[in-house]
Amino acid sequence: MRPPGFWSQPPTHPLARLLAPVGRVYGGRVAGRMDRPGAAPPCPVLCVGNFTLGGAGKTPVALALAGLLRDLGHRPAFLSRGYGGRLPGPLAVDPARHGAAEVGDEPLLLAARATTIVSRDRPAGARLCAASGASVIVMDDGLQNPSLTKTLALAVVDAGAGVGNGLPFPAGPLRAPLARQWPHVAGLVLVGDGAPGAAVAEAARARGLPVHRARLVPEAGGAWAGRRVVAFAGIGRPQKFFETLRGLGAQVVAERSFPDHHPFRESELVDLAALARREGAGLVTTAKDAVRLPPGRSAEVEVLRVVLAFADEAGIRAQLAATFPRA
Numbered sequence: 036m037r038p039p040g041f042w043s044q045p046p047t048h049p050l051a052r053l054l055a056p057v058g059r060v061y062g063g064r065v066a067g068r069m070d071r072p073g074a075a076p077p078c079p080v081l082c083v084g085n086f087t088l089g090g091a092g093k094t095p096v097a098l099a100l101a102g103l104l105r106d107l108g109h110r111p112a113f114l115s116r117g118y119g120g121r122l123p124g125p126l127a128v129d130p131a132r133h134g135a136a137e138v139g140d141e142p143l144l145l146a147a148r149a150t151t152i153v154s155r156d157r158p159a160g161a162r163l164c165a166a167s168g169a170s171v172i173v174m175d176d177g178l179q180n181p182s183l184t185k186t187l188a189l190a191v192v193d194a195g196a197g198v199g200n201g202l203p204f205p206a207g208p209l210r211a212p213l214a215r216q217w218p219h220v221a222g223l224v225l226v227g228d229g230a231p232g233a234a235v236a237e238a239a240r241a242r243g244l245p246v247h248r249a250r251l252v253p254e255a256g257g258a259w260a261g262r263r264v265v266a267f268a269g270i271g272r273p274q275k276f277f278e279t280l281r282g283l284g285a286q287v288v289a290e291r292s293f294p295d296h297h298p299f300r301e302s303e304l305v306d307l308a309a310l311a312r313r314e315g316a317g318l319v320t321t322a323k324d325a326v327r328l329p330p331g332r333s334a335e336v337e338v339l340r341v342v343l344a345f346a347d348e349a350g351i352r353a354q355l356a357a358t359f360p361r362a
Contacts, residue, residue: 037294038089038271042199042208054206062203065179066215073184074158076172077165079359080114082188083224084178086198086216087208090271090295091191092226092343094141094323095251097175099343100189101149103352104171108361112169113145114160116176117153119296125154125163135327140296141175143326157183171359178219179210187358189247190220196272197231217242222354224249226343227275245354248346253283253339260284263316264337267307269297269324276321280339288314293324301329308335 041048046055081100085091101111117124120139128138128146135143138153145151150167154160157174161183164172178188192198199208210216223239223246225232236246253259263286268276273292280287289310293299311318318336320328325338345351 037292038199038208043196044200046200046202046207048200051200051202051206055202058203058206058209061205062209062211062215065203065211068181069179069211069216069219071181073181076158076161076183076186078161078170078172079186080161080172080174080183081111081355081359082174082177082185083191084174084176084188084220085191086178086210086213087196088204088210089208091193091196092251092271093175093191094144095341095343096189096191096224096226096249097145097173098148099249099345100351100355101173103348103355104173104359106352107356107359109359110168110170111173112150112152112164112167112171113142113148114152114154114157114164114172114174114177115139115142115145116155116157116180117142118176119298120153122153123155125152125156125160127151127163127167128153136298140323140326144322145175178216185219187222187354188220189222189224190216191224191226192232192235193229193272193275194225194227194232194236195229195275197229197235199231213238217244220244221358222247224351226251245350247351247354249343250346251279251341252344253279253341259339262286263288263314264319265289265291265307265311265314265316266319267291267293267324268321269293269295269299269327270321271295276339279341280319285319286316288316297324297327299324299327299329299332301332304329304332304336 117139128151
């Protein structure tokens with residue numbers, strides 16, 4: 036889905052006020068579900084979640100945290116529900132055999148770095164992670180899923196979006212009232228800059244929670260300066276991708292936004308390629324979108340790959356070390 040525009044407007048917006056009663060019911064049910072006890076995991080679990088519907092940058096955060104856990108001597112494995120994929124699991128993702136239609140787009144990115152298990156049944160997936168040799172499970176999403184007890188849960192917030200109007204779905208983007216979600220997290224990862232995220236960070240600090248600031252850093256920043264590109268993305272906030280390209284000096288002559296996890300059709304790539312030819316530009320997308328391109332189309336589309344960099348790596352490393360002692 037595309038986030039409705041009124042989600043980023045004040046909560047007094049007419050549509051937000053109209054839908055607020057439904058949001059109170061929905062948010063209350065999700066909050067009640069979050070309070071249920073979960074099954075004991077076979078090994079410690081680090082949950083990388085978010086307060087809202089849609090993307091906040093959880094996958095790059097999960098990858099970065101797995102790298103830090105490796106530095107501590109752990110063997111991390113990723114656990115994902117596999118949103119957008121048709122296979123329920125539990126199964127180990129094999130990028131050579133599986134596609135996004137089968138296991139989802141994010142697990143394919145995770146599987147390039149470490150063992151990745153897709154399972155709609157989180158406890159069953161955790162058991163397969165442990166059987167595969169994991170000493171710590173990094174769960175991508177699942178903050179609101181109570182089926183598995185989390186050893187440590189961190190909430191990821193896109194600083195440019197924050198928590199929108201602060202209302203639960205469908206009146207706003209929150210999965211549950213923020214006040215009901217805070218007790219379930221032990222820290223905040225704030226990605227990027229922006230007043231909306233700064234307000235969430237202030238609320239986290241008021242509760243005594245650490246705030247780990249981070250940013251997405253392109254792997255090859257200098258390669259885009261002065262280049263004409265047609266940019267397209269189907270992620271939580273495509274505008275962030277377009278702004279990143281412009282920040283690298285690229286001339287974004289056209290931009291096309293698609294819903295998050297959008298399965299690209301052949302006809303859409305034909306149209307995008309024609310637009311790029313008319314503009315004398317190259318096609319570029321995100322790594323997450325690249326795994327959803329139609330067969331045979333990846334060769335004509337460049338990918339802007341990014342990694343997450345913590346402003347205070349020592350701070351997040353210390354929290355991980357205290358929760359997951361060196362193996």
